[in-house]
Structure formats: C-alpha cells, structure tokens
Amino acid sequence: MADAEEAFAAALRDVIVRYPGRPALGPVDLGVAPGEILAVVGASGAGKSTLLRLLAGLETPSDGTVIRGAGRGRIGFVFQTATLMPWADVLANVALPLELAGAPREVARRRASTGLAAVGLGDRLSTRPRQLSGGMAMRASLARALVTEPDLLLLDEPFAALDSVTRRRLIEDLHRLWAGRKPRPAIVFVTHDVEEAVYLAHRAVVLDAAAGRVVAELASPGVLPRPEGWRADVDYRAAVERLAAELARSMTAIPAADERGS
Template structure:
C-alpha cells in the first residue's frame, strides 16, 4: 500500500442476517493527513464503513488495509463517558488499558484536555459538563492515544448549531496542529462541505461509493467562508449528489 495512504477498504462487503442485501463492495482510500466526510441517507452504511476503517468489523469479502503502526482514535455519537469518573480519568482510560503507567497516562490526559479547551476542568464529572464539553472530553480521549487516524461517527448530531460550529473549528485547529487523517460521518451536507477536503457519498441501496467530491478552499477555513460563493456552490453540489444517491434527483 502506498505510504501516502493511511487506511483503505478494497472491495469490502458486509453481510447481515437482518438485511436482504449486502453492503458493498466498498472501495475507499484515506490519505495521511486529509479530512474526509462520509454522507448518505440513513441505512447507507456510513457507520459500518467507519467501523471497517477502524478494524472494529471484519468484512465478509474484500479487505481492510492500513499503514504500519497506525494508531486510531474513535469518537462515537454520544460521549460514552464513565459517569463516576472525572474528565482526566475518562481520558486516561484507553492509555491505562494499553499499559501506559498511571502517572504518564494522567499527564497525557491533561495535555489532551488542554488541547480541546478543557485544561481547567480535569476533575469535572460528566454531570457537571454541558453536552459540548462532554463531547470535548470524548474527543480528548480519542486524541490521547496520539492517533494517525481519527474516526468520528456523527459526534455533534445532538448538539445545537452554535456548539457544533465551535467544535468543528476546534477539529480544524487540532488537525492543523497534528495533521491527523480524519473521517467524519454526518447527515448535514453543509457540515460536510465545511469540515472536509473531500466528501464521499454512499448509496442508500448498498453502501457503495457513488461520488467522491473535492471541496474548494483551504483548511482550516478562512473567516466568513460560509458566505463564500465557492462554499455555497460546494454545498449544492454535495446536496445534489446525496439526492441522486437516494434516487431523488430531478
């Protein structure tokens, strides 16, 4: 596999007894340091594709490949924090489970919390955090392993629009500092077009990649990018591709 590729799926097929059809084959390649958004209708297999990329699910056919030594962080739809533990302990957990000594795990947890703007809240319990703060703790937990690949499964879906926008800016800032490859699942075409350098559209019929669209403009986004005609055109391009993937194109 070329050294510029962080992870890829080659003809990956998933079969579920509850479905009358298979998902795939899915062909998808993620380069080192790029941000890719996955969009598709409900049931298109976006979360399945993310699990395949993470190696959490094994394809029935085809294969999953990643660059040697790839470290992966995963941010789920809900923060999934231990309610009895403070933010530092929640972030340190994957490190401790991997054998990192407790003192070092806590030090790295504090660094990760500082990176997401929660350096002053290491002892806060989940019940003391807003939804956006709890998601930042979840993001810090994923970053604590110093990932080469960060996978995010609609992590902002339950948050208000202003908090979502702030967290997307945080992701861009973290990406600029670490150059980590990111794959972000979303239903929101504007979010996809703003966040990513590429938007990949999956078919609702079988989860295959039906469109792969390069987004204009630099990352992180410049000020007022949401008002730029190039961005507005990109949003419409993604919306049209999504509609076509659902059989709704005019």
C-alpha cells in the same frame, strides 16, 4: 500491497458485508490519505457507521480487504454519544486509553491533562460527566480519542445532537487540533449535514442508499483550516449545493426496510 499501504492511512478494497436476512453492504472501495480529512455522507441505513467500524477493525468484512497503512496504525474513535464513564472524572476518562496501553498512571494523567487543556477543558479535570454540557462532553470524548496521537481519527456524527453554534465551534476546534499535529492525522468524519461535510473536509464521498457503495466524490474548495467568514464564500455555497444534489440522487431508491445501521 506495500505501495498501497504507504499511500493510505486506511482503505477498503472491494469490501462487502453480508447480514442474514438483510441487504449486503458494498462492494465499497474507499481510501483516506495520511493527513487527509474525508467526509462520508449518505441516507440513514446506507452503512456509514459500518464503514467506520470496518476501518477501525471493530467489524470484519465478508469479502474484500481492509488496509491500514502509513504510520503506527493507532486509531481514535469518537462515537455519536460521548460514552464517558459516569463514575470517573474527566481526567480519568481521558487518561484511560493510555493506561490501558501500559503507560504509568502519572504519565497518562499528565498527557490527559494537556489534552483536555487543548480542547478548552483544562479547568474541568475533576468534573464528572453528568456535570458537563453536551458540547463539553464531546470535547472530552475528542480529547480521549486524540490522547494516543492516532494516525487515523474516526468520527461518527459526533456533533449531531448539539446546537448549531456549538457544532461550529467544535468543527473549528477539530481543524485547529488537526493542524497542530505533526504529522497530521487522517480523519474520516460521518455526517448527514452537507454544509458540515464541505466545511470540514478536503473531500466528501456519498454512499448509495440502496447498497452503501460510493456513488459520488466531490473535492471541497479552499484550504484547511478555513479562513474567517468562509461560510459566506460563493465557492463554498456552490460546493454545498453540488453535494446536496448528489446526496438527493443517492436517495432515490431507498430500500423499504434496511437495518444495516447509519
């Protein structure tokens, strides 16, 4: 077990989640290495969000083992919506995890200010969440997740509600922030978008629509961060088509009523 913990930032081993009156999720076997970016794709109801909650320790498996390995075990989580406190300004929102961890307020806010500057919100410290655009709110949420310098960053379709231009900019920002950290955090990124998955990650896994098992794994070509114009690269386009085909294959037997969540 010690060797396994060293090899992975986090992993699921023979994990099954059972729900009363619903199909079980799993068994799932999945690992993410330190510094690796992993994309998870699958149909709605395949259990993608459940997988993230298991990795984060927010949900307990019915069977199997959740491994949290290399590093200090710090985890950052970015949800589908920004989940910022509406009554507090952006600086207070981002400083909150540090203050909850016991950091003095002055230290927490100084680090939060630095984190907000890194995502392009250095001039919005006193802004309330309702005054932010969707892209800005997600940047603030990303800064909040990164401010504790996590070893594992979990992102649950954080860009799904944004326009394509803003999504692309945020992906580039995520790559830049990941590349600038030493050591680099592991990232698990849930998405429905196969182009986003191939562009963002070192590799992508596909969850079966019927049971949430990993049914395909594809490595993305090229290096991260991506060079300018890489979306037009023939290897990228071919990888997108391969992943799209695997996703379509995984959806051939979608249950009629599966309420496991996305």
